[in-house]
Amino acid sequence: MDYTKLHRLLTQSSWKEADIETRKIMLQITGANNRKELLITASDIQKFPCSELKILDQLWTESSNMRFGFSIIANIHAAVNQDYFLLAEQVGWCREDNWINYEQINFTNDAPVGHLPITWLVPSTFSMYWSARFASAGWRLLLNRVRECG
Template identity: 30%
Template sequence: MPTARIPLTRIIISFASSEADTETMAIMLKITHREKQGWLDVQDIKKIPIEDLQTINQLWEKHSGGYFGFRVQMHIWLSVAGTSQADYETWCLFGDRVGWYQDNFWKEYHNLTFSSNTRLGHLPCRVFMTYQGFGDWILRLSSVAERFVNSK
């Protein structure tokens, strides 16, 4: 894992979730050499070594008591029958379950809840929302979920 793991650990431990989410994105950008672009697409996510994704996930899970992390999101995504070819209704079901979608509207990043008083799987989320707003977030989410499913 890159040396940036230590700041992420400190940030997650301090429960500064928006900072931890931002640092998670920064680490993933650094791993993929995409700092200048500031966003990741599906191909970039596929280039991240599964060991790095697992380390980031373990930090989120450990310091949230299993409430946040990519694997938590994967289980929610699979429970709503999520695939890379999911329809809009499936996206909305997932968004509702993790608290990104409410009252028929997608929340903007700055309106998300950055505390432990939110929905299961709510964080991390910046990696899915940074590129053109939500843009093709569902493909990025599917890509991360697929990485964990295939790593079993």
């Protein structure tokens, strides 16, 4: 897998573009880029190579000074006793029981710690992402995989 573009985007703090590139890379790694719906499945997450997950996470954590990345999100998830909804509130994905829209994602250096990457799991429409509660299950699986991979 070629991480050159992602690395460049992250070192430039181009968070939105890096988030989108992260999704593209994850789709390629899992083969989901060859599926019509472009969704990463539970099986894909459970088999996601630790080596690739570690590279993605390291690129994010190092470029963001430990503010963003899968391990950062996993640490917050563990700190809130693996309560997804408390995690979502703490990282800014949910505000007072209102889930954010894609346009409300904070792609700045002022985003809450753990806010990014976020769009790796997004289906065709962002509102579908939250309303289907697909995000909750997907994040739990990914964060478990992050812990398994160390």
